[in-house]
Amino acid sequence: MWYLERRAVQAPPCKFMRLFRNASKEWITFQHFRFLKRLYVTQLHSSLNQQVKPKPEAVVSPFLENTSSVEAKAEMEAVRAHSPPGLTLPLKPRGEELVEVECASVVESPIDVGETTREEKQWKEMKLRMDDLPGILARLSKIKLTALVVSTTSAGFALAPVPFHWPCFLLTSLGTGLASCAANSINQFFEVPFDSNMNRTKNRPLVRGQISPLLAVSFATCCAVPGVALLTWGVNPLTGALGVFNIFLYTCCYTPLKRISIANTWVGAVVGAIPPVMGWTAATGSLDAGALLLGGILYSWQFPHFNALSWGLREDYSRGGYCMMSVTHPGLCRRVALRHCLALIALSAAAPALDVTSWAFPAISLPINLYISYLAFRFYKDADRKSSRKLFFCSLWHLPLLLLLLLTCKRRASGSPEAEAGPAS
Numbered sequence: 001m002w003y004l005e006r007r008a009v010q011a012p013p014c015k016f017m018r019l020f021r022n023a024s025k026e027w028i029t030f031q032h033f034r035f036l037k038r039l040y041v042t043q044l045h046s047s048l049n050q051q052v053k054p055k056p057e058a059v060v061s062p063f064l065e066n067t068s069s070v071e072a073k074a075e076m077e078a079v080r081a082h083s084p085p086g087l088t089l090p091l092k093p094r095g096e097e098l099v100e101v102e103c104a105s106v107v108e109s110p111i112d113v114g115e116t117t118r119e120e121k122q123w124k125e126m127k128l129r130m131d132d133l134p135g136i137l138a139r140l141s142k143i144k145l146t147a148l149v150v151s152t153t154s155a156g157f158a159l160a161p162v163p164f165h166w167p168c169f170l171l172t173s174l175g176t177g178l179a180s181c182a183a184n185s186i187n188q189f190f191e192v193p194f195d196s197n198m199n200r201t202k203n204r205p206l207v208r209g210q211i212s213p214l215l216a217v218s219f220a221t222c223c224a225v226p227g228v229a230l231l232t233w234g235v236n237p238l239t240g241a242l243g244v245f246n247i248f249l250y251t252c253c254y255t256p257l258k259r260i261s262i263a264n265t266w267v268g269a270v271v272g273a274i275p276p277v278m279g280w281t282a283a284t285g286s287l288d289a290g291a292l293l294l295g296g297i298l299y300s301w302q303f304p305h306f307n308a309l310s311w312g313l314r315e316d317y318s319r320g321g322y323c324m325m326s327v328t329h330p331g332l333c334r335r336v337a338l339r340h341c342l343a344l345i346a347l348s349a350a351a352p353a354l355d356v357t358s359w360a361f362p363a364i365s366l367p368i369n370l371y372i373s374y375l376a377f378r379f380y381k382d383a384d385r386k387s388s389r390k391l392f393f394c395s396l397w398h399l400p401l402l403l404l405l406l407l408t409c410k411r412r413a414s415g416s417p418e419a420e421a422g423p424a425s
Contacts, residue, residue: 128211136205140188140216141181141223149180149275155403156279156294159356159410165283171234172282176275178227179243185220186251189213194259198320200313231278239282246274262325262332265306273299289354297347301399303340304376307333308392312385334380337391341376344402345369351406361409365402372398 128136153176157169188195188206192213195201205211224247232240250271257264273295280291310317310326311333317324325333348365351357375394379387 132210136210137219140185140205140211140219142184142188145184146177146180149272150177151400152272152298152403153275153279153282155407156276156291157283158279159276159290159294159406160280160283161290161355161411162283168235168282171230172239172279175227175230175234175239175243176278178223179231179247180275182220182224182227183247183250185216185223186247187255189216189220190251190255194320194322198313198316200316201320231282235282236285238285238287239278242274242278242281246271246278249274258322258324260323262323262328264323265303265325265336268306269299269302272302290356293347293351293354293356297344297402298399300340300343300347301395301402304337304372304379304391305395305399307337308379308388308395311379311388312392330383334383338373338376338380341369341373345373348402351409352411355411357406357409357411361405364409365405368398368401 150173154169154173157172158164188204191201192206195204196207201207206213206216228240228243228247231243249267254264254267254271257267276294276298277287277291280294281287284291307325310324311330314324314326314330317327325336345366348369349362351361352359372391372394375387375391379391381387
């Protein structure tokens, strides 16, 4: 075996195999064969076993440690300008100096970036400035939604078959707006941990910590108390009771129900249907068929509007833990939107029968009702984002136009000045 190993080191591979066949009487294990192969390669090819020397690092000059290449050139130009006439400086720095300067800038930049990133990740207390407070409170109260609520209340007040009374109208609009701000603020106060998981709501004031929860609740209280007081004592107790009921329904029923059952959509539709009823009761002081008709129109309009909106936000609602029809029952979501678009046609036809409008209203409102029903049918068939977006944007202009047609075809009261002036003329 010793002889075979010595010959294996000195002989080429072909001779090694011949020696291995000649020494058949000796027993060589597989591990010993691998040892001989490694020994052969190591001895005959020792040149391949050289270690690579590490590249020497560039020596950074202490003088150029915090300077870039541009600053270094500027300093050299300044030194050249003030140097004596006999002393000449090279026009260009040597290549080695440029390499040192560039290495210094490269080494310095990651440190600066790391410090900046570390500072950005540190927790900082957000300070509230008085200049930002109006905008923050406007987002806390969902000012666009509040404007929609006030506009539907105003439409209900104007559609009532009584003479228009400006002081009562202004008190009703102001009280309804304050009640809506209070309800929206309390809603955001309850939903902070869930809104932080949604892209649509992660920039709300309470989620970002722009204001404290105590300030949000104080603002809601300062809006709810005078709002309900204006509606109760400035308008009539029935309108004030409807305002209190709507705040309770939105904050204590609809808000927690969003994480429990899809019935929250129907409860939210009732919340949106009450403001025009409040406008009607503020003008007439009674809850009659006209008020219920306006509430029914707003109730049915909200389903194609919200269902189309929630269809494009299904991932967000799932991430936030909300139980929506578009997430858990997508087929039902599309069917309900189509049904209530068709219900708008029936409610428009019932308006003249209830002496709210003239008989011209069902005819002139039919085209827009048919169009939104067609888009709801496409949404029901296609079930994609494109059809849902078309239906949602159509609902944005459908409601104002429908309310405008209602006002145009409003049936005048028999005792109003307009009705009395008509026959006399």
